[in-house]
Amino acid sequence: MMYMRHQLVGLALGSLVVVLLGALCTGQVSLEFDLPHLLINEIEINPAGFDTDREWVELLNPTVEAIDLMGWQISYSYREEGYLVLSETSLLIQPGKRYVFVYPGLRLRNSEAHVFRLLDPDGNVVEETAPFMDEADDDSTWQRFPDGGDPLFPDLWFFQESSRNKTNG
Incomplete structure (x- = not known):
């Protein structure tokens, strides 16, 4: 999975003092963390x-700011990749809210595993799922659990009864 990553370099007066098990160490510390971004949360194939x-x-939208979907794309693939623009006009998802995008006039191949990608307006992949397949022909969906994912296990997905526009747990 690809994330937008930012790096912080701790420089306190040229060095950072760290006390570890009674030993005194000095040096630069580099911390890397994932910033929250728009997420694929549930998929009905x-x-x-x-x-x-x-x-x-x-x-x-797990962030603290509204996200405009104008220019964002969803790609889906099994043998070849298809791209769909989420919105060609301004469409805001408020913080903590969901948006359900219905594939217009499209039917995905059920006997093939699909990888879904979320691309920002610049074409950068900000989210990518594992390959998902659904031959059940029912209301079961692939769901990130809990909503937005667990920080320790961000790729934890379950196949269970749809919770469209509601919390996955």
Whole structure:
């Protein structure tokens, strides 16, 4: 999974003093962390019955600011990749809120595993799922658990009854 990464370099008067088990060490410390960003939170690949116009991806905004979906894209792939623009006009997802994007006029191949990617307006991949497959033809979906993922296990997904536009737990 690709994340936007930022690096912090701790420089306190040229060096950082660290006390560890009674030993005194000096030097520079580099910390790397993942900033929150728009996330793919739930995916319906194979709803009960006819699939066209009923397959969807739920996005979650875990940040403290609204995110404008204008220019963002979802890609899906099994053998070849397809791209869909989420919105060509301004469409805001408020902090902590969800947005369900329904694939327009599209039916995904159910017998193939799909990888879903979320691309920002500059075309950078900010989110990528593992390959998911759904041959159940019911209302089960692939869901990140808990909502937005666990910081220790960000790629923890479950296949269970749909929670569209609601918390996954």
